[in-house]
Amino acid sequence: MTERFYTTSTAFLEALAEAGVQYVFANLGSDHPGLIEALAQAKADGRAGDLPQVIICPHEMVALSAAQTAALVSRSPQAVIVHVDVGTQNMGGAISNARTSRVPVLVFAGASPYTMRGELPGSRNEYIHWIQDVPDQRGIMRGHVKYDNEIRYGADVKQLVHRAIQIAASEPAGPVYLVGPREVMEQPLEPYTVDAADYRPVEPAALTPEVTAEIGRALAAARSPLIITGHLGRDPEAVPKLVELADLLAIPVIESGAFRMNFPADHPMHRGWQFTTTEQNPLLAAADVILIVDCDVPYIELNSRPSPGAEIYVIDIDPLKQGMSLWHVPARRSAAANSKVALGQIAAYVRDNGFDRELAESRRAEVTAGHDAQRAALDALEHPEDGVITPQYLTACVRDLLAGEDALVLSESITNFQVVAEHLRVNKPGSLFGPGGSSLGWFGGGSIGAKLSSPERTVVSLVGDGTYLFSVPSSVHWVARRYAAPTLTVIYDNRGWRAPKQSTLGVHPTGAAAAADDFNVSFEPEADLPGVAAAAGGAFAATVDDPAELPSVLKDALAAVHGGRSAVVAVHIPRAQGA
Ligand SMILES: Cc1ncc(C[n+]2csc(CCOP(=O)(O)OP(=O)(O)O)c2C)c(N)n1
Ligand SMILES: [Mg+2]
Numbered sequence: 001m002t003e004r005f006y007t008t009s010t011a012f013l014e015a016l017a018e019a020g021v022q023y024v025f026a027n028l029g030s031d032h033p034g035l036i037e038a039l040a041q042a043k044a045d046g047r048a049g050d051l052p053q054v055i056i057c058p059h060e061m062v063a064l065s066a067a068q069t070a071a072l073v074s075r076s077p078q079a080v081i082v083h084v085d086v087g088t089q090n091m092g093g094a095i096s097n098a099r100t101s102r103v104p105v106l107v108f109a110g111a112s113p114y115t116m117r118g119e120l121p122g123s124r125n126e127y128i129h130w131i132q133d134v135p136d137q138r139g140i141m142r143g144h145v146k147y148d149n150e151i152r153y154g155a156d157v158k159q160l161v162h163r164a165i166q167i168a169a170s171e172p173a174g175p176v177y178l179v180g181p182r183e184v185m186e187q188p189l190e191p192y193t194v195d196a197a198d199y200r201p202v203e204p205a206a207l208t209p210e211v212t213a214e215i216g217r218a219l220a221a222a223r224s225p226l227i228i229t230g231h232l233g234r235d236p237e238a239v240p241k242l243v244e245l246a247d248l249l250a251i252p253v254i255e256s257g258a259f260r261m262n263f264p265a266d267h268p269m270h271r272g273w274q275f276t277t278t279e280q281n282p283l284l285a286a287a288d289v290i291l292i293v294d295c296d297v298p299y300i301e302l303n304s305r306p307s308p309g310a311e312i313y314v315i316d317i318d319p320l321k322q323g324m325s326l327w328h329v330p331a332r333r334s335a336a337a338n339s340k341v342a343l344g345q346i347a348a349y350v351r352d353n354g355f356d357r358e359l360a361e362s363r364r365a366e367v368t369a370g371h372d373a374q375r376a377a378l379d380a381l382e383h384p385e386d387g388v389i390t391p392q393y394l395t396a397c398v399r400d401l402l403a404g405e406d407a408l409v410l411s412e413s414i415t416n417f418q419v420v421a422e423h424l425r426v427n428k429p430g431s432l433f434g435p436g437g438s439s440l441g442w443f444g445g446g447s448i449g450a451k452l453s454s455p456e457r458t459v460v461s462l463v464g465d466g467t468y469l470f471s472v473p474s475s476v477h478w479v480a481r482r483y484a485a486p487t488l489t490v491i492y493d494n495r496g497w498r499a500p501k502q503s504t505l506g507v508h509p510t511g512a513a514a515a516a517d518d519f520n521v522s523f524e525p526e527a528d529l530p531g532v533a534a535a536a537g538g539a540f541a542a543t544v545d546d547p548a549e550l551p552s553v554l555k556d557a558l559a560a561v562h563g564g565r566s567a568v569v570a571v572h573i574p575r576a577q578g579a
Contacts, residue, residue, distance in 0.1 A: 002041075002044070004041060004045075005037065005038070005041065005188060006188065006189055006190070006191045007034050007037075007038060007154065007185065007186055007187055007188055007189060008034065008151065008154035008157045008180070008184055008185050008186070008187045008189060009034030009035045009037070009038040009185045009186070010038040010041070010042075010189070010191075011154065011157045011158050011189055011191075011192065012035070012038075012108070012151070012157050012158075012161060012180070012185070013035065013038055013039065013042070013051045013052065014050070014051065014158070014193075015157065015158040015161035015162060015194065016051070016052050016079050016106070016161060017050060017051050017052050018158070018162070018193070018194065018196040019077060019161065019162055019165040019196050019199070020076045020077060020196070021052045021076070021077055021078055021079045021106070021165075022052055022053065022070070022074065022076065022078065022453075023052055023053055023054075023055055023066075023067070023070055023078050023079070023449075023452060023453075024052045024053070024054050024055070024078075024079045024080070024081055025055045025057050025062075025063035025064070025066045025067045025070075025078070025079070025080045025081075025445075025449075026054050026055065026056060026057065026063065026080070026081040026082075027056075027057050027058070027059070027060050027063055027081070027082050027083060027087055027090075028056075028081065028083065029083030029084065029087060029110065030083075030084075030110075030126055030128055030129070030132075031083055031084050031109070031110020031111065031112070031132075031181075031182055031185075032081065032083070032110055032185075033122070033182070033186070034122065034182065034185035034186045035081065035185065039051065039054060052079065055448070055452070055479065055483055056479070056482070057445070057475065057479055058474075058475040058478055058479070059090065059472040059475035060080075060082050060087050060088075060090035060091040060092075060094075061090065061091055061092050061093075061094045061441060061445065061471075061472055061475075062444055062445035062448070062471070062472055062475045062476055062479060063080050063082065063091070063445060064080050064091045064094035064095060064097075064098060064105065064107065064445065065094045065097070065441070065442045065443075065444060065445025065446045065449070065471075066445035066446065066448045066449035066452075066479075067079060067080045067098075067105045067445075067449060068094065068097060068098045068101060068103045068105055068436075068442070068445075068446065068449065069410070069433065069442075069445070069446035069447075069448075069449035069450045069453075070449030070450070070452055070453045071103045071104055071105055071449075072101070072103055072234070072433055072449075072450075073408065073430070073433075073449065073450050073453040073454050074453040074454075077104040077105065077106060077165050077168055077169050078104075078105055078106075078449070079105065079106045079107070079108065080105060080106070080107045080108070081107075081108050081109070082107065082108070082109045083109065083110065084109055084110055084111060084112060084132045084134075084137065085109075085132060085134045085137045085140060086132070087109055088107075088109050088137065088140050088141060088177075089140060091107070092439065093437070093438070093439020093440070093441075094439060094441075094442065094445070095107075095141060095144045095145070095175060096144055096437045096438065096439045097435050097436055097437030097438075097439050097442050098144075098174070098175040098437070099144045099145070099174050099175055099323065099437070100296075100323070100436050100437035100438070101231075101234075101259065101435065101436020101437055102171075102172045102173045102174055102231070102234065102317075102318075102436070103173055103174065103175065103436070104165065104168035104169040104173040104174070104175075104176075105168065105175045105176075106161070106164055106165055106168060106175075106176050106177075106178065107141070107145075107175060107176070107177045107178070108177075108178050108179070108180065109137065109177070109178075109179050109180075110179070110180060110181070110182060110185065111137055111150070111179045111180060111181040111182075112124075112129050112130075112132045112133040112134075112181065112182075113129050113181055113182040113183055114181050114183060115183060116129075120183040120186070120187075121183065121186040121187075121188075122181070122182030122183040122184075122185065122186035123182075123183065137179055138150070138177060138179060141175075141177040144175065145174065145175045145176050145177045146167050146168060146174040146175065146176055147164055147167045147168070147176040147177070148176065148177040148178070148179075149164065149177075149178055149179075150178070150179050150180070150181075151178055151179070151180035151184050151185070152184060153184065153187075154184055154187035154188075154189045155189060155192075157180075157184075158192065158193075158194040159194060160178065161178070162194055162196060162198075162199035163199065164176040164178055165199065166199040166200070166201060166202075169201040170201040170202040171201070171202065171204065171205075171317045171318075171338065172317045172318040173201075204337075204338030204340070204341050205336060205337045205338055205341070206337055206338070206341045206342065206345060207315070207335050207337050207341075207342045207345050207346070208335075211333055211335050212342075212345045212346055212349050213349055213353075214313075214332075214333060215291065215313050215315075215333070215346050216346045216349035216350045216353065217353075218289045218311055218313065218332075219245075219249055219251065219289055219291065219346065219350065220249065220350050220353070220354075220355035220356070221289075221355075221356075222287075222288050222289035222311075223288050223359070224283075224286045224287050224288050224289075224363075225249065225251045225252075225287065225288070225289045225290070225291070226251065226252055226253075226254065226283055226284065226287035226289070226290045226291070227242070227245075227246060227251050227252070227253045227254070227290075227291045227292075227293060228253075228254050228255075228256050228284075228290065228291075228292045228293070228295050228298045228299070229242065229253065229254075229255060229256070229258070229262045229263065229292075229293050229294055229295050229339075230255065230256050230257045230258050230259075230260075230262070230294060230295035230296050230297065230298070231258070231259065231260050231262070231294045231295065231296065231436070232260070232262045232293055232294040232295075232339045233258075233260035233261045233262035233263075233429055233430070234260050234294075235338075235339070235340055236261075236429030236430040237340055237429075238294075238338075238339045238340035238343065239261070239262060239263065239264075239429040240429075241339070241340050241343040241344050241347070242262065242263055242293070242339070242343055243263065243264065243267060244343070244344075244347050245343050245346060245347045245350075246263070246267070246269040247269065248347055248350060248351065248355075248360075249350060249355060249360050250269065250360045250361070250363040250364035250367060251269060251291075251367075252269050252270075252271040252283055252367045252370070252371075253267075253269050253270055253271060254271055254272055254273070254274060254281065254283065254284070255270075255272075255273045255274070255421070256273070256274045256275075256295055256297060256298050256299065257274070257275060257295065257296055257297040258273060258421065258434070259411075259433060259434025259435060259436045260432065260433065260434070261426045261427075261428065261429055261430065261431050261432040262294075264426075264427040264428075265424075265425035265426055265427055266425060266427050267371075267427075268364070268367065268368035268371045268372075269367055269368075269371070270371060271283055271367065271370060271371060271374065272374055272422070273418055273421040273422055274299070274304070274418070275417045275418045275421075276300065276502075277299075277300065277303060277304055277418075278303050278506075279303065279304065280303065280304045280305070281299065281304045284299055284304055284305065284306050285304075285305075285306070285307055286307070287306060287307070287310055288307075288309070288310060288311065289310065289311045289312075289313075290306055290310050290311070290312045290313070291313050291315065292312065292313070292314045292315070292316070292329060292331070293314075293315045293316065293339050293342075293343070294315070294316050294317060294339045295316070296321065296324075298329060311332055312329060312330060312331045312332060313331060313332060313333050313334075313335075314329055314331040314333070314334040314335070315334075315335050315337050315339060315342045315343075316334070316335075316336065316337075316339075317336065317337070317338060317339070318336070319334040319335065319336050320334075320336075378392075378422050378423060381423075382395075382396035382423065384547035387546075387547065388547070388572075388573070388574055389544070389545075389547045389550060389571055389572060389573055390573060390574070391413075391416045391419040391420075391492055391573050392419055392422075392423055393547060393550075394490070394492065394550065394571050394573060395416075395419055395420050395422075395423035395424055395462070396423050397550050397551050397554055398424065398460070398462065398490060398554065399423060399424050399425065400551070401551070401554045401555065401558060402458070402460065405458040405558075406456065406457050406458060407431060407457065407458045407459075407460055408430075408431055408432075408433070408450055408454060408457045408458070408459050408460070409424065409426065409431060409432050409433070409459075409460050409461075409462060410432075410433050410434070410442075410443045410446050410447055410450060410459070410460070410461040410462070410463075411424075411432060411433070411434050411443075411461075411462050411463075412434065412435050412440070412441075412442055412443040412446075412461065412462070412463045412464065412467045413462045413463060413464060413467075413492055414440070414464040414466070414467060414492075414498070414499050415464070415498040415499050415502060416462075416464070416492050417434070420462050424462075433446070433450070440464075440466065440467045440470040440471075441467055441469075441470030441471035441472065442471070443461040443463050443467065443471060443489075444461075444468075444471025444472060444473060444475075444476035445471070445476060445479075446461070447459050447461050447476070447480070447485070447487040447489065448476065448479050448480055448483070448485045448487075450487070451480075451485035451486070451487050452483065452485050455485075458488070458558070458561065458562075459487040459488070460487065460488045460489075460490065461487060461488070461489045461490070462490050462492065463489060463490070463491055463492065464491070464492055464494075464497075464498075464499075465491050465492070465493040465494065465495060465496070465523060465529060465570065466496070466497045466499075466523070468489070468491050468529055468568075469527075469529070473529075473532045473533055473536065473568075474532055474535070474536040475536075476533075476536075476537075477532070477533040477536040477537025477538075477539055477566060477568075478536050478537055479537075480537050480539075480566045481537035481538055481539075481565075481566070484564065485566075486560075486561045486564050486565055486566045486567075487561060487566055487567075488557055488558055488561045488566070488567045488568075488569070489533070489566070489567070489568045489569070490554070490569050490571060491529055491530075491568065491569065491570040491571060492571065492573055493529065493543075493570040493571055493572050493573060494573050494574060494575055494576040495522065495523045495524060495526055495572070495575050495576060496521045496522045496523045496524075496575060496576030496577050497521040497523075497576060498521065498576035498577075500519060500520075500521050501513075501519040501521050501576060501577060504519055517577055517578060518577075519577055521576050521577050522575070522576065522577040522578055523576075524578070528541075528543070529543075529568065529570045530542060530543060530568040530569065530570050532568075533566060533568040534568075537566055538565060539560075539565060539566040539567055539568050540556070540557055540560035540561075540565055540566070540567035540568070541567075541568055541569075542556070542557065542567075542568075542569050542570070543569070543570040543571075543572070544569060544570070544571045544572065545572045550571065553569055554569060557569045
């Protein structure tokens with residue numbers, strides 16, 4: 001019989017499970033003997049099911065991206081364990097994505113032991129303990145987390161974990177960071193429990209009756225009202241509330257900077273998507289009352305703006321955008337409220353107090369005609385051009401492929417974000433996710449987190465070729481095979497980074513770079529991108545150039561996924577740079 005311990009590490013893992021964490025995406029090191037031992041003891045004692053499942057991730061960027069997406073899909077907090085300062089740094093931009101997509105994730109990192117003569121169990125016994133002893137490990141994360149703290153005393157660890165997760169899960173949700181030096185993680189404890197129900201997230205906020213009435217009256221009286229949203233669909237139950245209000249008053253809805261499914265694409269009030277738009281949106285210019293609900297970038301003022309007389313209202317879980325240094329919308333009222341609750345309040349007010357039905361019906365006909373015309377114009381683009389696959393044709397092929405599937409799509413398609421949104425046209429809440437932030441490569445770990453959290457769904461990632469390389473595909477595909485999380489990845493392969501080229505053209509349209517088509521963004525000679533996945537995880541791998549072959553290759557790839565094997569298809573679209 002091996003020795004048995006109940007330590008801070010055991011209590012830490014139990015607390016995660018008590019808080020609803022199903023997965024710990026882990027990359028381990030010399031700081032984790034306590035956790036490794038606690039996990040092994042739980043397994044040996046037949047208690048492994050009482051703790052979260054550990055998913056070994058050979059790269060930390062993959063671990064946090066997986067946790068981010070598992071939290072989004074499961075709507076439950078998830079956790080990551082990384083190695084001291086360097087594992088923390090290796091999560092890289094994934095921490096920025098987790099923050100800006102408002103996702104509850106607890107990140108734990110060990111810390112160098114603080115004794116060196118055996119004063120306590122866990123004391124320094126490896127040379128690396130001196131090297132990794134940095135002055136401010138928590139400072140690495142401070143700009144990106146809602147809360148950071150150090151576990152200093154074992155008997156308090158569960159309370160600390162529950163408080164951290166309560167902060168992470170309360171709106172606006174976000175990542176939190178705990179560190180624990182080796183000695184405290186080895187501290188022997190009496191087993192104890194904490195009631196997770198005492199640490200529920202803060203309840204959703206409602207509008208005051210005055211603000212409800214003001215917004216309700218303004219929308220009911222408007223000639224050309226407009227709703228703009230971006231991340232309302234992070235709560236899929238908010239979507240029917242938006243549909244209800246848009247239906248009631250016949251209000252057109254625009255999705256702006258949307259990394260969620262916010263409003264059904266086929267609904268006649270859906271009037272399009274905008275990301276980095278360069279032209280004035282006519283609905284925005286014409287609107288007399290605008291409701292901006294859960295949206296980070298409702299418009300880019302330099303290119304597209306509301307009319308100066310428009311009455312603007314902002315309802316947002318974070319209306320001040322405190323994480324952004326520069327942000328302003330000239331709103332009559334801004335309210336910090338939960339959109340599901342607030343939209344229900346406004347719809348009830350309008351119903352109870354009446355509105356001009358004739359006005360709404362004439363607008364309904366007009367907005368619907370605009371919707372139909374917009375869709376017809378998009379449909380007309382869904383064909384190859386001169387024997388070359390276009391992003392529009394590719395997205396239409398993916399849409400057709402997924403027609404009978406319960407699909408969950410991750411889009412990290414960069415300069416094709418708008419094309420993907422416009423041609424994929426998702427209608428089911430919770431069926432589309434984006435990175436929510438600007439650090440490329442989220443989808444790789446994301447696809448694993450999504451598949452683990454919804455094994456019954458077909459997970460499909462639509463991504464740029466540069467983004468694919470940022471995702472650490474070797475690590476992703478090892479994890480995907482090891483934990484039976486097969487997904488389909490379709491690469492919008494323009495063999496380069498089109499985004500920095502577009503940025504340069506936006507500032508220097510007639511400069512030397514433009515004249516010579518010399519932007520330093522080409523990926524020639526071409527790499528075998530799907531081959532990386534085949535080598536690391538035995539994935540189905542194909543590269544497609546011929547438009548006629550595309551549908552059948554995508555079908556074969558999907559069949560491989562249904563057979564339990566991941567698939568990566570690189571699809572040649574027009575080059576980012578060069579002919
Ligand atoms: C971690 C990180 N590094 C660099 C960038 C800057 N960046 C933004 S878009 C982009 C190119 C993306 O290339 P790809 O995925 O092929 O999409 P494309 O631009 O070709 O559509 C780069 C390098 C970033 N956003 N994140
Ligand atoms: Mg590219």
